[in-house]
Amino acid sequence: MRWETRELTGTDPGALLPLAGLVRSTQTPEFAGVTFHEVLCKSALNRVPAASSMPFSWTINPTRGCLHRCTYCFARRTHEYLDLDAGRDFDTQIIVKTNVVDVLRTELARPSWAREHVALGTNSDPYMRAEGRYRLMPGIITALAESGTPFSILTKGPLLKRDLPLLVEAARTVPVSVAVSLALLDPELQHRVEPGTPTPAARLDLIRSVADAGLECSVLAMPILPWLTDSEAQLDALYAALADAGAADVTTGALHLRPGAREWFLAWLGREYPELVPQYRRLYGRGSYATADYRSWLGERSGRARRRHGFDKRPSRRWAHRPEATMPPPEAAEPAQPALF
Ligand code: SF4
Numbered sequence: 001m002r003w004e005t006r007e008l009t010g011t012d013p014g015a016l017l018p019l020a021g022l023v024r025s026t027q028t029p030e031f032a033g034v035t036f037h038e039v040l041c042k043s044a045l046n047r048v049p050a051a052s053s054m055p056f057s058w059t060i061n062p063t064r065g066c067l068h069r070c071t072y073c074f075a076r077r078t079h080e081y082l083d084l085d086a087g088r089d090f091d092t093q094i095i096v097k098t099n100v101v102d103v104l105r106t107e108l109a110r111p112s113w114a115r116e117h118v119a120l121g122t123n124s125d126p127y128m129r130a131e132g133r134y135r136l137m138p139g140i141i142t143a144l145a146e147s148g149t150p151f152s153i154l155t156k157g158p159l160l161k162r163d164l165p166l167l168v169e170a171a172r173t174v175p176v177s178v179a180v181s182l183a184l185l186d187p188e189l190q191h192r193v194e195p196g197t198p199t200p201a202a203r204l205d206l207i208r209s210v211a212d213a214g215l216e217c218s219v220l221a222m223p224i225l226p227w228l229t230d231s232e233a234q235l236d237a238l239y240a241a242l243a244d245a246g247a248a249d250v251t252t253g254a255l256h257l258r259p260g261a262r263e264w265f266l267a268w269l270g271r272e273y274p275e276l277v278p279q280y281r282r283l284y285g286r287g288s289y290a291t292a293d294y295r296s297w298l299g300e301r302s303g304r305a306r307r308r309h310g311f312d313k314r315p316s317r318r319w320a321h322r323p324e325a326t327m328p329p330p331e332a333a334e335p336a337q338p339a340l341f
Helices: 076-081 088-090 100-108 137-146 157-170 187-193 198-212 234-246 261-274 274-284 293-309
Strands: 022-027 035-041 045-047 059-060 093-097 117-120 150-156 176-181 215-226 250-252
Touching: 035 076, 035 261, 045 100, 059 093, 059 157, 088 093, 088 198, 093 215, 100 137, 117 137, 137 157, 157 176, 176 198, 187 198, 187 215, 187 250, 187 261, 198 215, 198 261, 215 234, 234 293
Parallel strands: 035 093, 059 117, 117 150, 150 176, 176 215, 215 250
Antiparallel strands: 022 035, 045 059
């Protein structure tokens, strides 16, 4: 891909943000309205706080902010730590750690590195379209595999297909998990609620490609949106399509409205589906989770679809795991949303 870029100068709005390690800020006609801030990072591996319910101890986020623009994304608030906002800035001000592979190699070579599981795709999608230019993932995959570090990738991006040969090669050396995020099939609703994401059809094709390459592909069917994607027919069609595409396992979860995502999502809902706002306010109150009754009801409903399409007969796999992490099966209770999707 040939990119024409324009480097921002000090007189451009958004240029010279006070970002640590900032090398330059650029814009390109390929991504109208988006500014890429290229930084030199000091660390690549991030330790997950011990108190976190995330089923992994380490993450790598080669980028911050996300072009997929999911209205419900609960990584939005992380942009506030950069003095950017959790709404439009998260969608359009993308931080790219251009030296992440070199830094990662140094960290993986340390004698203290214990080769614990590393998750990618927790705060930003590593296969958003910009990865086509920056090509950070091949170096990351190779570095992890060569160091004997197991890893998982969660994405909505068909660009992952580019790296399938590398992933297959890595899986010969270390455990590799690939998961695709897909929780709805209606392209019109997808375009409204996740306006920067590839279509459901493109993601089903990605699942098929991962499975055809011989890797198990899990699916995070999250978030299921109350009154928008949670009907019996919608869940049945989703599970049917995922089974047909060759998904190894599916985990569903109701929408989670953490602060940061909550304000952005409810504003979107008010514009697109104002009639649903009072119902959502009743369901979520002032908290982040839907009521226990709703989650239990959704768990039963998705459990039926899961059984109808044979997923109960497959060994349950989780997208990323560490041995001590245990989560209830989806049909028994809704799991805490283990990632952003
Ligand atoms: S949910 Fe994932 S894909 Fe969507 S905006 Fe957030 S990080 Fe990107």
